[in-house]
Every structure is written in structure tokens, then in C-alpha cells.
């Protein structure tokens with residue numbers, strides 16, 4: 001499997017070339033155009049959010065996710081967590097184990113920060129996250145950025161409790 005150089009960079013110090021690299025990679029999967037990807041990144045990322053990037057030998061970003069500290073309200077109790085989003089690997093490297101390596105890097109960051117990770121996903125990728133040690137969160141109602149959310153929410157480490165309502169303040 002391709003060896004990448006891994007870096008975690010705070011959003012406030014992200015360079016133009018990294019921003020472009022992230023936008024290009026994300027646009028392979030969520031096709032909106034690179035300009036639109038950059039605009040989304042700037043509008044939905046806060047200064048202290050982190051970008052986890054895997055660079056190949058030419059400095060091209062081949063694997064990516066973001067790590068955003070958020071306060072999630074779980075049955076009225078605020079809990080500081082790390083929101084993991086934008087998870088993707090270069091299409092030419094999919095199914096080679098790189099996604100697993102990427103999620104292991106994120107897991108190490110969560111352990112280092114002593115935080116629970118939370119992510120939002122569609123049913124079709126649930127199996128991938130389960131293989132990476134994440135579990136489905138049980139909740140009757142979820143609200144994300146003020147709107148009802150009906151897709152999957154997963155956490156790591158595993159949270160076996162059943163929640164009535166959870167409120168996630170922003171998308172990530």
C-alpha cells in the first residue's frame with residue numbers, strides 16, 4: 001500500500017495549496033467544483049478546527065478528514081466531542097486499506113485528546129466505519145445545525161446508552 005506522510009494542521013494555519021488539495025480530493029467524491037469546495041470549507045470551518053491530511057511523495061493529498069471540536073447536547077447534558085467529517089481517500093487508492101489507516105490516525109488523535117469522536121454518515125458507509133471501530137449511536141431524535149437529522153450517527157469509543165434527543169450545533 002502507498003506510504004503517505006501524515007499531518008494534522010489547524011485551520012488557522014492552513015496554506016492555499018493545502019486548501020486546494022483538500023478541495024480537489026473532496027471533489028472526486030462530492031462533485032460540486034473545486035471553487036465550491038473551497039467556499040464550503042471556508043464557511044463551515046472554524047479557526048481551531050483541524051485537518052488530517054495524508055500526502056504522497058509529490059505532496060498531493062490522497063487521504064483526508066477534518067477533526068472539529070464541538071459541544072454536543074445529549075439528553076440535555078453538554079459533552080465536548082470531536083466531530084469527524086469529510087472522510088475520503090483518492091479514488092485511485094480506494095479499497096487498498098488506506099481508509100482504515102486514515103481512521104486509525106483519527107482514532108489516535110481522539111485518544112490523545114481524550115475525547116469521544118462523533119460522525120454523521122449514510123447507511124452505505126456504516127460497514128466501513130464499523131470495521132474501523134466505530135458504533136452506531138442510538139437516539140430517538142437528532143438535530144444537526146437546527147434541522148432534524150435522520151441518517152446515521154456513529155461514535156468512538158462505543159456509547160451503548162439510548163438517547164432521547166441529541167443536538168449537534170453545526171455540520172462538519
Ligand SMILES: CC(C)(COP(=O)(O)OP(=O)(O)OC[C@H]1O[C@@H](n2cnc3c(N)ncnc32)[C@H](O)[C@@H]1OP(=O)(O)O)[C@@H](O)C(=O)NCCC(=O)NCCS
Pocket residue numbers: 029086087088089090093094095096097098099100101120121122124125126127128131
Ligand atoms: C469510505 C472510504 C474512505 C473507504 O476507504 P477505503 O480505502 O476504500 O477503505 P479500506 O480499503 O481501508 O477498507 C477498510 C475495510 O472497510 C471495508 N469497506 C470499505 N468501504 C466500505 C463500504 N462502503 N461499506 C462497507 N465496508 C466497506 C473494506 O472492505 C475493508 O474491509 P476488510 O479490511 O475487512 O477487507 C472511501 O471509499 C471513500 O473515500 N469513499 C468516498 C467518500 C465517502 O463516502 N466518505 C464517507 C463520508 S461519511
